[in-house]
Amino acid sequence: MDADGLIGRLAEICGPEGTVTHPHQLRTYESDGLLQYRVSPRAVVLPSSAHEVREVVRACFGAGVPWVARGAGTGLSGGALPHEEGILIVLSRLRRIVEVDLENQRIVVEPGVTNLEVSRAVGPTHFYPPDPSSQVVCSIGGNVAENSGGAHCFKYGFTTNYVTGLEVVLPDGERVELGGKELDPPGYDLVGAFVGSEGTLGVATRVTLRVVPVPETVRTLVAFFGHTDEAGQAVTEIVAAGIVPAAIEMMDRLAIQATEAATHAGYRLDAGAALIVELDGPEAECASRLDEVVALCRVAEAIEVRVARDEIERELFWKARRAAFGAMGRISTTYYVQDSVLPRTRLPEVLRLIDELSAEYGMQIANVFHAGDGNLHPLVCYDGRTPGEAERAEELAGRIVKACVDAGGSITGEHGVGIDKKHYMPSMFSEPDLDAFQRLRCSFDPDGLANPGKVMPTPRLCGEVPGPYRQHPLEREGVAERM
Amino acid sequence: MILEPASYEEAGELLKASAEVARAVRPVGGGTKLGWGGPTRADLDVSTASLSAICEHNAGDLTAVLEAGARLGHVQDVFAEAGQMLALDPPLGADDAATIGGIVAAGDSGPLRHRYGAPRDLVIGITVALSDGTVAKSGGKVIKNVAGYDLGKLFSGSFGTLGLIVGVAVRLHPRPATRATALFRSDAPDALARTAAALAHAPLELEALDVRWEHGRGAVLARAAGAAALGRAESMVERWGGEVIEADDALWASQRAGQRSQDGIVLRVSALPARLGRLLEVADRTGARLVGRAGLGVAWATLPDVAALNEVRREFGGVVLDRPPGVELEAWEHEPPAATLMRRVKERFDPAGILNPGVFAGGI
Numbered sequence: 001m002d003a004d005g006l007i008g009r010l011a012e013i014c015g016p017e018g019t020v021t022h023p024h025q026l027r028t029y030e031s032d033g034l035l036q037y038r039v040s041p042r043a044v045v046l047p048s049s050a051h052e053v054r055e056v057v058r059a060c061f062g063a064g065v066p067w068v069a070r071g072a073g074t075g076l077s078g079g080a081l082p083h084e085e086g087i088l089i090v091l092s093r094l095r096r097i098v099e100v101d102l103e104n105q106r107i108v109v110e111p112g113v114t115n116l117e118v119s120r121a122v123g124p125t126h127f128y129p130p131d132p133s134s135q136v137v138c139s140i141g142g143n144v145a146e147n148s149g150g151a152h153c154f155k156y157g158f159t160t161n162y163v164t165g166l167e168v169v170l171p172d173g174e175r176v177e178l179g180g181k182e183l184d185p186p187g188y189d190l191v192g193a194f195v196g197s198e199g200t201l202g203v204a205t206r207v208t209l210r211v212v213p214v215p216e217t218v219r220t221l222v223a224f225f226g227h228t229d230e231a232g233q234a235v236t237e238i239v240a241a242g243i244v245p246a247a248i249e250m251m252d253r254l255a256i257q258a259t260e261a262a263t264h265a266g267y268r269l270d271a272g273a274a275l276i277v278e279l280d281g282p283e284a285e286c287a288s289r290l291d292e293v294v295a296l297c298r299v300a301e302a303i304e305v306r307v308a309r310d311e312i313e314r315e316l317f318w319k320a321r322r323a324a325f326g327a328m329g330r331i332s333t334t335y336y337v338q339d340s341v342l343p344r345t346r347l348p349e350v351l352r353l354i355d356e357l358s359a360e361y362g363m364q365i366a367n368v369f370h371a372g373d374g375n376l377h378p379l380v381c382y383d384g385r386t387p388g389e390a391e392r393a394e395e396l397a398g399r400i401v402k403a404c405v406d407a408g409g410s411i412t413g414e415h416g417v418g419i420d421k422k423h424y425m426p427s428m429f430s431e432p433d434l435d436a437f438q439r440l441r442c443s444f445d446p447d448g449l450a451n452p453g454k455v456m457p458t459p460r461l462c463g464e465v466p467g468p469y470r471q472h473p474l475e476r477e478g479v480a481e482r483m
Numbered sequence: 484m485i486l487e488p489a490s491y492e493e494a495g496e497l498l499k500a501s502a503e504v505a506r507a508v509r510p511v512g513g514g515t516k517l518g519w520g521g522p523t524r525a526d527l528d529v530s531t532a533s534l535s536a537i538c539e540h541n542a543g544d545l546t547a548v549l550e551a552g553a554r555l556g557h558v559q560d561v562f563a564e565a566g567q568m569l570a571l572d573p574p575l576g577a578d579d580a581a582t583i584g585g586i587v588a589a590g591d592s593g594p595l596r597h598r599y600g601a602p603r604d605l606v607i608g609i610t611v612a613l614s615d616g617t618v619a620k621s622g623g624k625v626i627k628n629v630a631g632y633d634l635g636k637l638f639s640g641s642f643g644t645l646g647l648i649v650g651v652a653v654r655l656h657p658r659p660a661t662r663a664t665a666l667f668r669s670d671a672p673d674a675l676a677r678t679a680a681a682l683a684h685a686p687l688e689l690e691a692l693d694v695r696w697e698h699g700r701g702a703v704l705a706r707a708a709g710a711a712a713l714g715r716a717e718s719m720v721e722r723w724g725g726e727v728i729e730a731d732d733a734l735w736a737s738q739r740a741g742q743r744s745q746d747g748i749v750l751r752v753s754a755l756p757a758r759l760g761r762l763l764e765v766a767d768r769t770g771a772r773l774v775g776r777a778g779l780g781v782a783w784a785t786l787p788d789v790a791a792l793n794e795v796r797r798e799f800g801g802v803v804l805d806r807p808p809g810v811e812l813e814a815w816e817h818e819p820p821a822a823t824l825m826r827r828v829k830e831r832f833d834p835a836g837i838l839n840p841g842v843f844a845g846g847i
Contacts, residue, residue, distance in 0.1 A: 103757045104780075105683070125684065147629045154626075160633065161604050176821045182753040183781055184590065184601075184640070186802055186844035187819030188828055192603055192636025196629050216686040236543060242566055242657030281688045284711040284718075341625045345543035373627040374544070410628035417630055428623065428630055436611070436619035437632045439831035443824065455631070 020044040032080040041082035050205035058173030071142030077418030111141025129156035147196030149414035154372030165208030201444040215280035224271035231273035234300035248372035262327035265320035332381030342409035375413035499616030502835035510643035512585030515576025520842035551584025570599035590640025594691035608652030659708035663716035667725035676760030683778035741774035747785040749805040
């Protein structure tokens with residue numbers, strides 16, 4: 001099938017309503033949440049059922065045309081950036097909640113269902129813990145692709161800890177069931193391999209998630225410090241005391257100023273750092289732990305510690321944190337977000353380096369991060385109208401990433417590699433490591449049709465299964481045969 | 484013959500050399516679970532006995548990097564000195580010989596799984612040696628990391644059929660200050676199931692929630708852990724009946740021990756939690772001893788004979804782990820639904836087909 005033939009076939013599958021080919025309409029889809037990259041695909045399809053997804057993938061396979069799956073398009077690494085020769089498959093019409101099975105603490109959803117809808121569907125008794133900041137709009141399919149985290153993953157874990165089953169369309173159009181509602185199904189943990197694979201192994205058309213009881217109590221405080229060093233010290237003390245808060249979030253002076261201007265949440269503008277600590281669980285545990293956290297913040301020389309008196313005040317504390325990325329627009333029209341991770345104990349030295357880099361490059365850097373797990377989100381502010389500034393900002397961000405990797409961390413904690421960080425992959429992984437990744441890729445997608453050009457730093461082909469086949473002595477003797 | 488590499492690179496070289504002479508190998512850690520799965524067609528053992536170091540214990544970061552042959556019992560002692568633990572408590576076998584590599588390869592776990600998950604959830608990085616000599620790692624040593632594919636999960640529970648796990652990085656947790664258990668005894672399976680369901684759906688944040696059944700009687704065990712464990716156990720008893728057991732270590736040791744057997748057939752069952760009552764009934768009827776995770780649906784039934792095994796399997800499926808010497812039976816009952824894809828994964832990671840052939844689901 002040639003390209004025109006393929007598009008005709010896609011229009012048959014998804015209907016004219018669900019097939020977009022006009023250049024103006026295609027522009028809607030040329031970026032995801034990372035706007036630095038723009039590519040127009042050959043066509044966009046919006047299938048309305050798993051069956052249509054499968055037919056679309058099968059048609060692409062027949063034509064040898066690559067495709068990219070897209071959920072809500074909120075990703076921050078360009079994972080859903082279209083392929084210029086390829087088809088963009090938008091899953092937003094697959095938004096049925098298939099089954100709510102609270103008896104077994106499971107929910108089965110289609111990939112276009114939003115993260116927040118899942119928690120709403122199992123409430124008020126249960127909730128779905130991974131909570132990316134974009135949870136109002138981001139889709140479960142995208143969360144599965146990116147293994148999304150959120151503010152509460154220090155205690156509760158990530159998407160991968162909650163997915164028990166997937167229905168997946170493989171790049172050859174075959175449908176497979178991986179896992180299910182039960183834990184530990186026989187065979188390899190392909191659910192674990194698929195979650196976080198950034199759309200390169202296939203497309204999920206149905207997702208089974210584990211949900212958990214809503215905690216009895218939630219207690220939230222915000223502590224203000226003169227400097228991030230002291231806030232970091234407080235985090236160290238809290239963790240060393242054996243406390244596992246549901247969330248520990250830090251903002252530095254610039255981030256506080258930007259978010260306060262946007263939200264009027266009452267954060268102290270004279271503070272060099274703010275720490276949000278949230279404890280949840282049984283009342284009996286939270287009460288004593290909260291007192292300990294307050295005391296430890298004071299020991300670390302907090303200027304002020306405020307404990308939320310009610311849900312309204314708690315929401316206000318969080319409003320500032322959640323608004324952080326958006327609020328940066330008040331300080332700089334353009335900024336570059338990083339997502340690197342470092343072992344938490346190395347935080348002070350890397351924060352000092354960030355200060356130095358800020359001075360060296362003459363660019364403001366706001367720091368907003370998940371302090372419990374060492375996931376930094378430095379926002380490098382630059383003037384997009386000045387030629388070369390975007391490149392300098394990216395270079396600066398790259399030096400932060402390098403410092404984190406050198407300290408034993410990671411290039412990405414939750415945003416994914418996508419297109420944006422693939423050139424950093426060799427700083428973390430050797431050639432043999434990348435080769436091992438490619439083996440997994442090739443077993444799912446030998447033709448490289450699913451989201452090609454992402455994650456891996458350089459294009460790789462699969463070829464035949466490597467290595468010569470040798471008959472095992474037992475096979476030769478007819479004692480055993482190879483499956 | 485036993486190969487015993489002393490470094491990751493040597494492990495790769497030995498596997499490659501084995502592949503070149505078409506000798507199949509069986510990865511061995513502490514040797515406590517060698518009978519699990521189907522009969523291996525391996526010619527040689529490759530042991531991790533000389534790879535047993537604790538490479539890093541980053542107490543401030545709650546992480547550790549271990550060589551695969553490190554014994555879990557030993558590393559727990561080291562972590563305990565810092566008030567920490569690796570939240571994995573499977574039975575450790577004879578002489579507490581179970582190694583972290585073997586536990587991850589078998590996907591084994593104990594009561595702590597209720598709160599902290601299985602090996603797949605606690606492994607944050609993995610290093611493996613493949614049969615073409617490649618030594619590769621995935622993940623890292625930070626708890627939050629989405630760079631690259633998650634081979635740690637792929638290798639967890641893979642029974643040594645994809646490669647030799649030579650090292651793992653793990654997430655640690657603080658060791659709770661206090662623990663106490665609410666124990667609910669009953670000889671009625673449905674009453675136990677109701678109690679278990681009520682506890683699983685209540686916001687108790689239990690460290691473990693187990694069930695047991697033997698000789699017509701059973702119990703649900705709910706363990707609170709933290710700063711106020713005793714008071715929480717007392718509250719459970721006030722609400723649901725039962726009794727508080729403050730010195731509860733022996734109780735939980737017995738739950739762990741119940742996952743293994745010298746003379747019975749052990750079937751690991753993955754059922755939905757809502758079927759717990761039915762599972763206990765079938766255990767009662769077949770004369771099985773059963774322990775399991777009441778909130779998760781994972782259970783270990785020790786069965787007296789093959790007829791009993793078949794009866795439990797007919798309703799619940801499952802995989803045979805321990806079995807008495809000389810008893811021949813199929814460890815894996817059916818082809819997994821994605822068996823074709825699993826074979827493709829196997830071919831890519833172990834193209835020579837020399838790693839523990841025959842032990843895994845689908846005849847892999």
